[in-house]
Amino acid sequence: MRLLLLIAAIVGVFLIVRTLLRSAGRNRPEQPERLKQQGAVVRCAHCGVHVPQLEAYRSGNRMYCSRDHALVDQRDRSEG
Numbered sequence: 001m002r003l004l005l006l007i008a009a010i011v012g013v014f015l016i017v018r019t020l021l022r023s024a025g026r027n028r029p030e031q032p033e034r035l036k037q038q039g040a041v042v043r044c045a046h047c048g049v050h051v052p053q054l055e056a057y058r059s060g061n062r063m064y065c066s067r068d069h070a071l072v073d074q075r076d077r078s079e080g
Contacts, residue, residue, distance in 0.1 A: 039052060040053045044065035045064055046065075046069040046072060047065060057069075
């Protein structure tokens with residue numbers, strides 16, 4: 001009788017662990033929906049902050065996080 005209870009307990013623990021592992025794998029999304037909508041992320045040439053490409057300012061082939069950084073960087077590059 002003890003042997004049957006031991007076997008049943010082992011099978012029960014196995015089924016519970018297997019169910020928990022399977023459910024944990026299904027709940028992880030591949031990529032957050034917000035990142036998919038915003039697209040690629042680029043680095044500001046002046047300060048190094050990463051911003052979505054759709055919100056970045058472009059000056060020539062350089063990308064910036066704001067218009068101010070684009071102007072400051074252009075001024076700095078023309079001076080020196």
